[in-house]
Amino acid sequence: MKAKQPSRAVRLAQVCTLVAASVSLASTASAQDSSDPIVIPIHNWNSQIVMSNVVGQLFEKMGNSVEYVSTDSQAVYESVRLGDVTLEMEVWEGAFGAAFREALDKGGIVDAGDHNAVTREDWWYPDYVAELCPGLPDWEALNACSAKFATPETGDSGRFLGGPVDWLKHDQERVDALGMDFTVVNAGSASALWAELAAAKKRGEPIVLFNWTPNFIEAVYPGSFIEFPTFEAGCDTDPALGPNPDATYDCANPPNGYLKKAAWDGMAEKWPAAYATLEKISFTNPQIAEMAKLVDVDELEPEDAATEWLENNEDVWSSWIN
Amino acid sequence: MSASPALPAVGGQPAKASWILAPSSANTVGLGLILLAGALVLLKPWLPDALVRLPSLFVLPFADALNWLFEFVKDDLGFVHVTRAFAGAVEWLLDVTGNLLYGKNRWPRLEPIPWTVVAATAGCLGYWLGGWRLALLGTGTFIWVAVLGQWQWTMETLSVLIVAVPLAVLLGLCLGVLAWKSQRAERILNPILNIAQSLPHFAYMIPVVIFVGVGPKAGAIVTIIFAVPPMIRMTLLGLRKVAPEVVESGEMCGSTRWQLLRHVRIPTARTEILIGVNQVIMQSLAMVVLASFIGMPGLGQKLLQLLQSLKIGRSIELGITIVLLAVMLDRLSRAWAMRQPVHFDKGVPWLQRHKVLVAWVVLCVGFYLLAQVFPLAAEVGRRQALTLSKEFDAVVDVFLTFVDPVTLSIRAFLITSVLIPLRDAYLWLPFSAVVIFFAGLGWRLGGWRSALICFAFVGLISMSGWWDRAMITAYMVSFAVFLSALIGLPLGIWAASKESRARRALLACDTMQTFPSFIYLIPVIMLFGVNDVAAIAAVIVFGVVPMTRYTIEGLRGVPTSLLEAADMSGANRWQKLTRVSLPMAVPTIMVGLNQTVMFSLFMVIIAAFIGTQDLGQEMQRALSSTDVGKGLVLGLCVAFMGLLVDHLITQWGARHARTAGVSA
Numbered sequence: 003m004k005a006k007q008p009s010r011a012v013r014l015a016q017v018c019t020l021v022a023a024s025v026s027l028a029s030t031a032s033a034q035d036s037s038d039p040i041v042i043p044i045h046n047w048n049s050q051i052v053m054s055n056v057v058g059q060l061f062e063k064m065g066n067s068v069e070y071v072s073t074d075s076q077a078v079y080e081s082v083r084l085g086d087v088t089l090e091m092e093v094w095e096g097a098f099g100a101a102f103r104e105a106l107d108k109g110g111i112v113d114a115g116d117h118n119a120v121t122r123e124d125w126w127y128p129d130y131v132a133e134l135c136p137g138l139p140d141w142e143a144l145n146a147c148s149a150k151f152a153t154p155e156t157g158d159s160g161r162f163l164g165g166p167v168d169w170l171k172h173d174q175e176r177v178d179a180l181g182m183d184f185t186v187v188n189a190g191s192a193s194a195l196w197a198e199l200a201a202a203k204k205r206g207e208p209i210v211l212f213n214w215t216p217n218f219i220e221a222v223y224p225g226s227f228i229e230f231p232t233f234e235a236g237c238d239t240d241p242a243l244g245p246n247p248d249a250t251y252d253c254a255n256p257p258n259g260y261l262k263k264a265a266w267d268g269m270a271e272k273w274p275a276a277y278a279t280l281e282k283i284s285f286t287n288p289q290i291a292e293m294a295k296l297v298d299v300d301e302l303e304p305e306d307a308a309t310e311w312l313e314n315n316e317d318v319w320s321s322w323i324n
Numbered sequence: 325m326s327a328s329p330a331l332p333a334v335g336g337q338p339a340k341a342s343w344i345l346a347p348s349s350a351n352t353v354g355l356g357l358i359l360l361a362g363a364l365v366l367l368k369p370w371l372p373d374a375l376v377r378l379p380s381l382f383v384l385p386f387a388d389a390l391n392w393l394f395e396f397v398k399d400d401l402g403f404v405h406v407t408r409a410f411a412g413a414v415e416w417l418l419d420v421t422g423n424l425l426y427g428k429n430r431w432p433r434l435e436p437i438p439w440t441v442v443a444a445t446a447g448c449l450g451y452w453l454g455g456w457r458l459a460l461l462g463t464g465t466f467i468w469v470a471v472l473g474q475w476q477w478t479m480e481t482l483s484v485l486i487v488a489v490p491l492a493v494l495l496g497l498c499l500g501v502l503a504w505k506s507q508r509a510e511r512i513l514n515p516i517l518n519i520a521q522s523l524p525h526f527a528y529m530i531p532v533v534i535f536v537g538v539g540p541k542a543g544a545i546v547t548i549i550f551a552v553p554p555m556i557r558m559t560l561l562g563l564r565k566v567a568p569e570v571v572e573s574g575e576m577c578g579s580t581r582w583q584l585l586r587h588v589r590i591p592t593a594r595t596e597i598l599i600g601v602n603q604v605i606m607q608s609l610a611m612v613v614l615a616s617f618i619g620m621p622g623l624g625q626k627l628l629q630l631l632q633s634l635k636i637g638r639s640i641e642l643g644i645t646i647v648l649l650a651v652m653l654d655r656l657s658r659a660w661a662m663r664q665p666v667h668f669d670k671g672v673p674w675l676q677r678h679k680v681l682v683a684w685v686v687l688c689v690g691f692y693l694l695a696q697v698f699p700l701a702a703e704v705g706r707r708q709a710l711t712l713s714k715e716f717d718a719v720v721d722v723f724l725t726f727v728d729p730v731t732l733s734i735r736a737f738l739i740t741s742v743l744i745p746l747r748d749a750y751l752w753l754p755f756s757a758v759v760i761f762f763a764g765l766g767w768r769l770g771g772w773r774s775a776l777i778c779f780a781f782v783g784l785i786s787m788s789g790w791w792d793r794a795m796i797t798a799y800m801v802s803f804a805v806f807l808s809a810l811i812g813l814p815l816g817i818w819a820a821s822k823e824s825r826a827r828r829a830l831l832a833c834d835t836m837q838t839f840p841s842f843i844y845l846i847p848v849i850m851l852f853g854v855n856d857v858a859a860i861a862a863v864i865v866f867g868v869v870p871m872t873r874y875t876i877e878g879l880r881g882v883p884t885s886l887l888e889a890a891d892m893s894g895a896n897r898w899q900k901l902t903r904v905s906l907p908m909a910v911p912t913i914m915v916g917l918n919q920t921v922m923f924s925l926f927m928v929i930i931a932a933f934i935g936t937q938d939l940g941q942e943m944q945r946a947l948s949s950t951d952v953g954k955g956l957v958l959g960l961c962v963a964f965m966g967l968l969v970d971h972l973i974t975q976w977g978a979r980h981a982r983t984a985g986v987s988a
Contacts, residue, residue, distance in 0.1 A: 041539070046632040067429060071539040072625040074617055076948030078538075086537035101949075154739040155855045163854060166935075168945045189854045190935035190944065196634045197849035204850075205728070218633055298633050303706050 035273040039067040043087045045075040047192065048218055048304065050092045052293035055308030056319075057091055057283060061276050064323055076101050076168060083110035085266045088273070089280060095259030096123040096214070097169050102264060114265045114277075118286045119216065120258035123171070125162060125228040126213030128199065132226075134208045139229045141180070148183040150208045156185040163198055163211035164188045171212065172238070172251045176230070179249035199223060216290040218298040230254035282322045289318070354775070357764025364757035375756040383789040387953035394952045398534065407535040415541040417487045422540070425479035425486075436479070438695035438702040439470040441688050446652070448684035454659035461655060465648040473709025474623070474645055481622030481649075484540055484615075485608050488547040492604045495548065496555025497597070501585065503556065504563040517553045522922060522966035524929040525550065525614045526943045527959025530952045533618055543611075543620025551607040558600030562593025598661030605657055606838070609650040613840045614930075617947070627840060636720050636846055637713030643843045650838035724850055731851040743803070743856050750799040755786045762968065770975035777971055781964040794961050796938040800931075801924045801965070804860045808867035808920050813913070815868070816875025817901065826876050833873045841866055841930060849934055859931035866927040867920045874916025878909030911977055918973045925966050 042058050044051045058068040073081060079101045081087045093102050105111045127138065134150060137143025151160030162184045164173045173186045189195045195211055196219060202209035203223060210228065213219065230253060237243045237253040244252035263280060270277040296307035312319065364371065373379070398404045422428035427436035446462030469478045503510040520528075529546055536542045566589050574588035590597065616624035623642050630639040668677050675682060695702035759782045766778035785794050819829035845862055852858035882905045890904045906913075932940030939958050946955035 043538075046628050048629070048633055051629065071619045072616055072621065072628075073538045073619055074948055077533060077618075077950050080533070080950045081538050084537065086539070153853065153855075154736040155744070166944065167941060168948045187854055188935050188941075190931075190933040190941070191632075193631045193634070193846060194849050194854055194934050196632075197846045198854055200634060201724075201850035201853070204724075222634075304629075306706070 035064075035066050035275050037067065038272070039069040040089070040269075040273055040276055041069050041071055041087045043073045043078045043081065043090060044070050044304075045073065045078070045092075048297040049216060049290045049294040050075075051304040052297055052307045052311065053091050053285065053290065055305050056293070056311055057089075057280070059308055059312055060279065060283075060319060060323060064275060064279065066273060066276050079105035079111060079264070082264060082266050083108060085110070085268055087266070088269050089114065089263065089265040091263055093260075093262035093264050094121050094123070094214075095261070096121065096171075096255060099259075100170060102262070105264075110267050112265050112267045112270075114263040114280050116284070117261040117263070118284045119261045119290055120287065121214060121216070121261050122227065122255070122257050122259065123212070123214040124230070124255045125173075125210055126225055127208075127210045127228065128203060128223045128225040130203070130206065131208050131210070139226045141182075141228050141230045144210065144228055145180075145182045145184070147208075151184070151210055153187075156187065158183075160184045160210070162186050163195060163209065165192070165195065165212040166190055169212075171255075173212070175249075175251035179244070179246045179252035180230075181246075216287050216294065218294040220291070221295055221299055233257060279322050283319075289315070351768055353772075354764045354766075354768030357760050357767060357775070359764075361757040361761035361764060364754050364760065368752070368754050368757075371754055371756075376754045377791065378755055378786045380789075382787060384787050386788055386957045387951070389953070390956050391951070391953035394531065394534070404535055408537070411536040411541045411545060414487065414491070414544050415539075418484060418540045418544060421483040421486050422480070425483045426476055428483075436703070438691055439466060439475050439704065440691035440695060440701045442466055443470070444687040444691055445684065448680055448687065450652075450656060452680045453656055453663060458655055458659060461652050465645075465652045468648060469645055470704050471710050472641055472645070473704055473706045473711070474626075474642065475703055477622045477626045477642070478645060478649070479622075480540075481612055481620075481624070484544050484547065484620055484622065485605075488544040488551070489601075489604055489608055491544075492548045492551040492608070493555055493601055496552045496600060496604065497559050499552070500556045500559025500563065500600075503560050510560070513556065517556060518967060518970075519960070519963050520549075521553050522925070522963040522970070523959045524926060524940075524943065524962050525611070526617075526929060526947050527955050527962075529614070529618050530947055530950055530955040533950055534952060538619035540619060540621055542618045543615040546615050546618060547608050547611045547620070550611050551604040554603035554607065555600040558596045558603065559593070562596025562600075563589055565596065566592045595661055598657070602654060602657040602661060605653045606650060609646065609653070609838060612646060613842055624840070627842065631842055631846060634846070635713065636843070637715070637717035638711070639843050640716040640720075641712060643840050646840055647835050647838045651834060654834070720847060724847060727851060735852050735855075735857050738857050739855060743860075746803060747796060747799050747856070750795045751792060753795070755791055759783055759786065762972075765972060766975070769972060769979060774971065774975050778968060781968040781971075785961050785964055788957050788961055790939060790942070790958060790961050793937070793939045793942060793958075794965070796936070797925075797928055797940070797962065798965060800856060800860055800863065800928050800936070800938060801921065804863035804867055804924050804928070805917070805920050807860070808864050808871050808924070809917065811864070812868040812871025812916075812920070813875055816872045816913075817879065817906075819872065820876045820879035826880060829876060830873060833869050836865070836869045841927060842933070845931070845934055854935040856936065858934050859928065859936050862931050862934065863924045863927045867924040870919035870923055871916050874912050874919065875909070878912030878916070879905050881912060882908045911980060914973055914977055914980075918970055921969045922966050925962055929962065 040058075040061055042054045044054050054070065058070065061068050071087060073087065075098065078087060078090055079098070082090055083105050093099070102111075106113070125141075125144075132138045135144065135147040137146065148160035149158065151162075152158055153161045155161075160183060162173060162177070164171055164186050165188065167188050176182075177184050177186060189198065189211075195213075199209060199211060199219070200223075201207075213225070213227070231245050233254045233256050234243045238250050241248055241250050244250075246252040263283065265277065265280060269280075293307060293311055296302050296310060297304055300307075302310065364375065368376065419428060419430035420432065423430045423432060423434060424437055427434075443463050443466035446466050447459045450458035450460070450462035469475055499513065503513050525546075528549055532542050532546045532549070536545050570592050571584065571588060574584050579588065612620070612622070613624035613627055616622075616628055623646055627639050627642045627646075630642070691701060700708065759779060762778040762782045763775045766774035766776075785791065788794075815829075819825050841862065844865055845858075848858045848862045848865070852861055886904055886908065887900060890900045895903065928936070928938065929940040929943055932938075932944045935941075939961055943955060943958045945951075946958060
């Protein structure tokens with residue numbers, strides 16, 4: 003793996019090892035974190051940005067230097083692998099599980115443990131839609147009023163607004179497996195989902211779209227997930243599971259997917275103290291929602307929100323940094 | 325997304341068909357091919373499958389080959405160490421500017437420069453280059469930035485541009501000189517430049533991630549790659565134009581070759597080179613938002629974050645900042661290009677000759693001291709800053725409420741009666757008919773050479789395996805270009821009828837061109853929903869700009885003597901427009917059309933963020949899975965479409981000039 007690192011980093015690492023070796027010869031000094039900055043990636047949703055800033059400010063309290071870099075949330079795993087960024091705070095089972103596993107197979111990245119928080123990603127509707135379609139959140143009730151969700155491009159069947167195709171959500175497979183009268187239209191970005199939601203709310207139009215929790219949108223537009231047939235492990239590979247004996251994906255997405263932390267495999271060696279802290283860090287759903295709220299509702303900047311969160315929650319993080 | 329009229333990618337040579345085949349016979353062959361294409365369309369139900377879609381046997385695995393090539397160059401040749409070392413040097417420069425502008429914790433570890441000092445510097449520079457108006461523009465921009473609490477992000481953006489722009493200029497200058505010196509270098513560079521200028525941005529962002537990594541350095545390098553082609557072209561153009569007399573006089577003074585270049589040729593080509601610099605600046609600003617996908621910090625990154633949480637008002641504030649920066653840097657660099665050396669009479673005191681310099685030093689020292697006493701003069705924090713976001717949100721809301729009933733009613737009609745049938749028609753076409761049609765069109769316009777070039781472009785797209793997606797892109801772009809022309813042409817004619825109106829319209833064009841397109845994707849989705857109408861509407865907003873601009877420029881360029889002659893022969897306004905002005909302006913308008921196609925191709929890829937099923941959607945996937953080969957193949961498909969149109973329009977222009985020359 004060393005060959006794939008930036009050459010400067012290699013040289014620095016060599017110098018560090020030399021220095022470390024000579025120091026350990028001279029005394030029994032404990033392993034020190036490198037003075038190079040820990041590079042933390044930030045993406046384009048606020049809970050992740052605030053959480054990354056919280057962790058960054060914790061590292062700074064421990065005497066490390068930290069830098070933030072904005073990257074694509076899928077491509078980041080390649081960067082972690084190469085050591086260009088040091089860690090990733092939010093690995094969602096549903097959205098990034100595939101990219102993460104692929105990176106694990108290639109090597110260079112390690113699993114730094116789970117958050118307490120669980121994630122859920124599934125079909126979702128804002129509250130006012132419940133009045134337009136009685137029987138929700140049951141999926142059969144949704145299917146019964148599919149015509150109300152029709153749009154010009156879907157003809158007579160209802161429209162489900164899915165996330166970008168690269169989120170690999172298998173919505174079409176589920177529609178087919180459950181025999182639903184819906185057509186899947188993929189939005190190109192999360193912004194497109196929210197723009198459609200805002201417009202539909204304004205017009206009072208029925209809409210059913212892809213959503214996830216924890217997410218800021220819960221605070222702005224209250225709503226609920228559609229209840230599909232209960233998730234069973236293997237429902238996506240074994241046709242026998244789920245209500246349709248001949249099809250896969252005939253059940254809900256996992257209702258409590260993991261939220262992991264990931265790190266470059268050189269982190270434990272280069273910044274041992276910071277890595278130990280990273281392994282201990284674990285946020286809960288309410289904590290993540292609170293971080294997002296500080297930015298999305300209270301209009302703080304992410305870095306200020308992180309500082310404020312740290313001030314209010316010292317009892318939470320004090321045990322992590324020792 | 326290019327920020328200013330990038331030079332049209334000039335492909336191919338003027339047709340020399342006349343000596344190979346007589347024009348009449350060229351026309352017959354061309355016409356024959358077009359008729360054959362028509363016959364294939366009519367006979368489609370009876371065609372063998374191999375003529376409808378290229379058999380998979382002939383679809384070549386370009387992506388795998390490119391991936392293999394990239395792996396080989398990267399690891400086996402170890403090229404990645406070269407690029408990473410270069411990136412390391414760039415990063416060092418970025419650390420220095422980052423420290424000076426926004427206090428990044430790197431060498432030389434100084435306090436960031438107070439905003440008042442930067443604003444005063446911009447004011448003095450503006451005054452020195454172009455008097456009070458530019459001084460006001462320079463200072464005003466930075467006051468806006470500071471007062472709205474965007475200082476940090478703006479400085480993050482500028483810290484990258486300050487490194488990227490000079491490097492792009494230097495690189496462009498060197499390559500331009502190289503191309504001018506050596507015919508072979510030019511012959512190699514020319515097609516690369518053509519493709520580079522028509523390749524969608526995302527396509528070359530993927531290799532940058534692999535060879536350079538992510539972060540500000542990647543942002544800087546992708547900006548350099550994007551901005552360098554116009555610099556090369558303008559340098560070459562400038563050096564070519566240097567009159568031999570000037571060079572001879574240099575030789576007579578006994579100059580060496582280096583002295584000739586350094587002191588004679590480059591200064592004489594100054595205007596073109598400085599226009600190249602201006603282009604570099606504008607292209608760099610156009611990359612501000614897109615480069616944030618691979619780690620460019622600052623305004624673009626913040627803008628995407630705000631849009632993701634649907635804060636339109638605040639993202640409009642950032643959009644205005646980007647426009648202001650672009651307009652300011654454009655006007656300053658243009659003033660620099662036009663500036664003539666000032667000569668003072670003998671005996672004018674030093675102080676008077678350098679009064680702006682002295683004023684600048686005094687102001688800087690003054691504001692530095694002030695900033696030590698009043699922190700507000702050093703930095704305006706987010707909490708003390710003003711914001712207009714509520715007002716902008718209200719304006720957008722009123723606009724949406726007002727327009728919504730209109731768009732809602734046309735949306736259903738457009739989708740079911742126009743767009744879906746049109747898309748199906750494009751997809752229904754046999755690929756063989758499309759290939760033969762363009763070969764025929766090429767033959768008619770530019771002879772067998774053109775036919776071959778067109779055949780190659782369309783043929784390669786069909787061999788890439790992305791034919792259906794390419795046809796969806798083609799359908800969206802052609803419909804958007806058609807509507808853009810329908811809107812832009814009358815708009816340009818109306819604006820050109822009065823000089824003051826023309827100037828205002830051109831300013832509006834500048835603004836539209838640099839305003840980050842991501843911001844208006846959101847209102848467009850709110851009005852039309854996630855579908856092709858929204859994507860096409862977004863493309864039109866962008867595509868109308870060059871159409872309008874070049875129509876105005878074309879009509880303004882009509883010699884007044886011709887218009888006077890028309891007046892004297894008693895032509896009314898309509899006759900004057902249709903018989904004199906428009907025919908004279910047609911070549912310029914066609915350049916505008918060419919630009920509209922290029923802009924639309926760029927924008928339709930970005931419209932993937934709305935949700936499309938074309939090449940752009942696949943490109944987005946390639947970016948998130950860092951698949952270099954796939955990204956490049958898709959990018960080349962888009963580039964070939966652009967180059968095809970560019971080639972046809974260039975050939976048409978050459979033909980038009982010949983016939984116009986004959987009839988005159």
